[in-house]
Amino acid sequence: MGFFTKETEMAPCTVEVSHRFEELSAHVRLNNGAVIHPGDEVMVDGPPVMAPFGAVVREDRTATIIRASKLEQLWTRLTGDLEYMELCEFSFSEEVTL
Amino acid sequence: MNVHTKHSADAETAEESLAYQEAQAVNDSDSATAVAMQNTLLTPRFYTTDFDEMDALNVEPVRQDWDLLLDQMRSDPNRGHFKKNEDWDQIDWDGMEPELRKEFIDFLISSCTAEFSGCVLYKEMKRRGTNPDICELFKFMSRDEARHAGFINDALREAGISVNLGFLTRAKKYTYFKPKFIYYATYLSEKIGYARYITIYRHLEANPEYRFHPIFKWFREWCNDEFSHGEAFALLMKANPHLTRGGNVYWIKFFLTAVYSTMWIRDHQRPAFHQALGVDPAWYGQAVFEKTSEISRQIFPITLDIDHPKWQPLLNAMQDANADLDAARKRGGIVGRLKAGWASARAATAFARLMLIPAIPNEVPESVRLEPAY
Numbered sequence: 001m002g003f004f005t006k007e008t009e010m011a012p013c014t015v016e017v018s019h020r021f022e023e024l025s026a027h028v029r030l031n032n033g034a035v036i037h038p039g040d041e042v043m044v045d046g047p048p049v050m051a052p053f054g055a056v057v058r059e060d061r062t063a064t065i066i067r068a069s070k071l072e073q074l075w076t077r078l079t080g081d082l083e084y085m086e087l088c089e090f091s092f093s094e095e096v097t098l
Numbered sequence: 099m100n101v102h103t104k105h106s107a108d109a110e111t112a113e114e115s116l117a118y119q120e121a122q123a124v125n126d127s128d129s130a131t132a133v134a135m136q137n138t139l140l141t142p143r144f145y146t147t148d149f150d151e152m153d154a155l156n157v158e159p160v161r162q163d164w165d166l167l168l169d170q171m172r173s174d175p176n177r178g179h180f181k182k183n184e185d186w187d188q189i190d191w192d193g194m195e196p197e198l199r200k201e202f203i204d205f206l207i208s209s210c211t212a213e214f215s216g217c218v219l220y221k222e223m224k225r226r227g228t229n230p231d232i233c234e235l236f237k238f239m240s241r242d243e244a245r246h247a248g249f250i251n252d253a254l255r256e257a258g259i260s261v262n263l264g265f266l267t268r269a270k271k272y273t274y275f276k277p278k279f280i281y282y283a284t285y286l287s288e289k290i291g292y293a294r295y296i297t298i299y300r301h302l303e304a305n306p307e308y309r310f311h312p313i314f315k316w317f318r319e320w321c322n323d324e325f326s327h328g329e330a331f332a333l334l335m336k337a338n339p340h341l342t343r344g345g346n347v348y349w350i351k352f353f354l355t356a357v358y359s360t361m362w363i364r365d366h367q368r369p370a371f372h373q374a375l376g377v378d379p380a381w382y383g384q385a386v387f388e389k390t391s392e393i394s395r396q397i398f399p400i401t402l403d404i405d406h407p408k409w410q411p412l413l414n415a416m417q418d419a420n421a422d423l424d425a426a427r428k429r430g431g432i433v434g435r436l437k438a439g440w441a442s443a444r445a446a447t448a449f450a451r452l453m454l455i456p457a458i459p460n461e462v463p464e465s466v467r468l469e470p471a472y
Contacts, residue, residue, distance in 0.1 A: 015266055017263050017266075018244070018248075019251075019263060020248060021248050021249070021251075021252050022180070022245060022248055023244040023245060023247075023248050024210070024213075024214060024217075024244055024247035024248040024250075024251045024261070024263075025214070025217050025218070025221070025240075025244040025247070026140075026214075026218070026263045026265070026266055027218065027221055027222075028266050029225070035226075036146060036272050037146060037272070038146050038272060038273065038274035039271065039272065039273075039274075040271070040272050041269045041270060041271045041272070042144075042269070042270050042272070043267065043268065043269040043270065044266045044267045045267070046267065047267065048262075048263075048264025048266070048267045049263070049264065049266060049267065050262075050263070050264060051263065053255065053260075066269070076272075076273055076274050077274045080145075080273040080274030080275055081274070081275055081276055081279055083143075083273055083275075084275060084279050084283055084353075085356060085357075085360060086143050086215075087145075087275065087279070087280065087283035087284065087287065088283050088286065088287045088290075088357050088360070089209070089212035089216075089287045089290075089291055090208070090212075090360060090361050090364045091205055091208060091209055091212075091294060091364070091365075092201075092204055092205055092208050092364040092365070092367065092368050092371075093204050093207070093208045093364075094364065095204070095367070096367055096420065096421055096424035097367070097424070098200045098201060098204055
């Protein structure tokens with residue numbers, strides 16, 4: 001990892017989308033043990049993985065990981081906490097008027 | 099107001115659901131408002147944290163309570179709860195007053211996104227962690243959040259709104275939170291969630307004529323899940339007392355103030371929703387603060403002085419400043435920018451003054467465990 005430069009890598013992954021009454025979830029698992037660090041970006045390649053209502057869809061895909069530069073990683077570690085309100089739930093969006 | 103129409107949300111099998119969905123496709127897109135349609139892509143946030151630090155958490159000092167709580171979560175007492183039965187009244191969405199409809203859909207989408215984000219975050223924690231106690235907790239929490247999200251999603255589908263889970267194929271940037279911020283925020287979020295839902299549930303129990311949607315009937319069991327998630331974080335903080343001592347007491351005060359004031363502002367921005375429930379947002383806010391403060395005495399060494407004479411006026415000042423800020427941003431131009439700067443300064447001052455109200459010290463009990471009692 002460079003101090004200023006980003007690097008890109010590919011990783012095989014499994015995407016699982018559950019669009020059912022009893023469970024609404026969507027997860028991606030990287031299958032080669034790649035670890036995501038602060039500031040990294042992950043994108044599953046290909047068209048969106050869609051599940052019709054009532055179904056669970058599991059697909060093997062490739063994910064593109066754009067590794068943050070060392071500087072960006074440090075910056076994200078230092079400033080990420082400022083977005084802490086994202087962790088809280090308030091029932092409504094922040095829009096003042098709809 | 100109650101009209102029975104066949105909808106994919108009524109389907110019992112996937113095939114049946116797909117058939118209804120197809121038949122209703124035109125109807126759905128016609129009836130859903132533009133605002134709602136724009137909001138349907140769920141956009142959870144993605145986080146990393148210091149997993150080594152999280153793995154080092156030790157629950158041995160509270161082992162007995164921890165095992166009891168986890169046993170209860172493992173037995174999954176609410177498994178059968180989130181099912182539609184004869185109590186689920188059909189709603190005439192098209193006949194709903196437009197302002198209420200907008201605000202209620204905002205409520206459903208925001209709640210669904212929050213549950214869904216929790217589910218994604220907890221599952222990630224479970225995968226990356228190695229501490230079996232913590233991993234098991236996150237597994238149960240992820241399960242519950244996915245179940246809640248599914249239930250809300252179903253209510254949205256009845257309103258003709260389908261959520262789009264295609265976010266994974268968009269670039270997602272992972273931000274970073276210190277583990278302790280995750281503990282404070284999750285604890286508080288779960289407990290305030292409990293207080294919010296149970297307050298509405300009890301109000302509608304006493305005044306059923308205001309129950310304009312059947313989802314409120316499910317709030318009690320729903321919030322019991324939130325309550326037990328919060329209990330687990332109370333135990334984690336109890337077992338690791340440095341989290342609630344020294345400089346961290348200021349962080350706790352900051353979190354409480356930020357969360358209470360944000361809740362106050364957001365509730366006041368949805369007048370039609372509260373009017374339809376027959377609830378004054380100020381009364382509701384204060385009722386939720388009282389319950390949350392009482393519960394949080396189980397672990398936080400302070401509570402906020404929510405009865406201080408400056409408390410509500412300063413919350414209102416923040417709310418006014420926030421509304422002015424939004425108006426100024428929408429106005430744009432140099433005047434808009436100046437006004438926005440002034441409004442931001444007023445909001446920041448009101449927040450700082452809220453922080454300056456002395457907190458009430460609290461002696462944390464030896465045993466932290468609580469049961470939902472409201």
